Amino acid sequence: MTSTFPNISISTERLVLRPLDEDDVTALAEMMNDEQVVAWTSVPQPFTEDHARRCITEYAPTERAAGRGLDLAVTEFLTQRLVGLIQLGSTSWHVRSTELSYVIAPWARGEGYASEASLATAQWLFTDQKFERIELRTAADNTAAQQVAQKIGCISEGVLRNACIARTRADDDTWAEVRTDFIVWSLLPEDLEGAGEQLAESSGFTSYTDWN
16 A cells, blocks of 8 residues: 555645645745744744745655655635645554644635635545544644634544644744644544535535545
């Protein structure tokens, strides 16, 4: 059985999830410098276009080839604009488990894109890749990320106390690290039953997934 992710494109009614390419450099750098992204992720700050280029041309291909993870650009179907990023990591091919995380650009928030992209990825993992578990970890104060986990049917399993390092703006306008808790969520194949229809009703999009 395979132990690497394929080069994949996943389509929904509004989005296309595809491998990152060099045309995404500028948009990726801009998205990763957003204050909410900096606060809740470990991305370098500032995140330069050189960082973005290395992520696209070196990090992402290496992670995929090694079977550790997969990075997917989330783009609008109609405009092809980069609106987010789905990342899979800490993958175990023996357990058939992976950790999913998501980033949405500030100009694309409030549209349900994180939930739609995450659900489509989960459906592909469970159906096509025969995974048995997806794990999500959200910082204790990151309510937006927690809402996405709940919307796609994740079950909260508990708290990893003091396990997360977030960032906050200091008085001198620099970033300071702060410790907080991780909330651990899981998603199993049976948890998806009805999740697509419920999400479609709440977000106003059609539940549809195709991949090639």
